[in-house]
Amino acid sequence: MRAPLGDFADARPATACLDELVGPVAEAVRTWGGSVPAENIVYVDTDPEKADTAVFVEHYGSDLLDASANCVVVAGRRGQETGYAACLVLSTTRADVNGLVRRRLGARKASFAPMDTATGLTGMEYGGITPVGLPDGWPVLVDSAVAALPYVLVGSGRRRGKLLVPGPALAELPGAEVVEGLGLPARA
Structure with a gap:
C-alpha cells in the first residue's frame, strides 16, 4: 500500500497491524465507529531516531x-x-493553552500535563501520544485547520510508527470538538 502522504517503505491499514499499536489505540481502531471507515486510517512504520520534525520531514x-x-x-x-x-494542532503552530484551552475547560489554570502523568493516563509513550484512543470522557480539542486536511500525520501511541488519519475522522473522535484558532503561530 502507498501512504497518502510522505515516502514510507511500510504503510498498511491500521486495522491490519493492531499488534503494532499500544492497547488503547488498538482498541479504538478495532471499535472504530465514525463515518470514515477504519480501513482509511494508515499505519506507517517510522524510525524513532528520526522523530525531530526537520529530520523527519527530510527523511519521509x-x-x-x-x-x-x-x-x-x-x-x-x-x-x-x-x-x-x-x-490537536498543526505541528507548525502551538496550542493556545493559557487562553482558549483554559476557557474551554472552565479552568482557572491550564498547563501541559507532566510527562509521567500524560503517559500514565493515556497508556501511550511520550512523543507518540495520539488523539486516537484517549481515555473516556476527555475533551479532544481539534484545531479547525487539522480537521480540514484530507490526511493528518499523528502519533501512533508509540515513538515508533505514525498514523495517517483523515482530518474529518479526527473531528468525529469521542469527545472531539473542532475549535477555530486553537493553534497559534509558533514562536520564533
Whole structure:
C-alpha cells in the first residue's frame, strides 16, 4: 500500500497491524465507529531516531510538514479539581493553552500535563501520544485547520510508527470538538 502522504517503505491499514499499536489505540481502531471507515486510517512504520520534525520531514517527505499535527495533554485546574484534555494542532503552530484551552475547560489554570502523568493516563509513550484512543470522557480539542486536511500525520501511541488519519475522522473522535484558532503561530 502507498501512504497518502510522505515516502514510507511500510504503510498498511491500521486495522491490519493492531499488534503494532499500544492497547488503547488498538482498541479504538478495532471499535472504530465514525463515518470514515477504519480501513482509511494508515499505519506507517517510522524510525524513532528520526522523530525531530526537520529530520523527519527530510527523511519521509516535505509534504508532511503542513500535514503533521501534535497531540498534547493539558491539565486544567479549578480549586482542588484537575481535569485533562487533549489538544490537536498543526505541528507548525502551538496550542493556545493559557487562553482558549483554559476557557474551554472552565479552568482557572491550564498547563501541559507532566510527562509521567500524560503517559500514565493515556497508556501511550511520550512523543507518540495520539488523539486516537484517549481515555473516556476527555475533551479532544481539534484545531479547525487539522480537521480540514484530507490526511493528518499523528502519533501512533508509540515513538515508533505514525498514523495517517483523515482530518474529518479526527473531528468525529469521542469527545472531539473542532475549535477555530486553537493553534497559534509558533514562536520564533
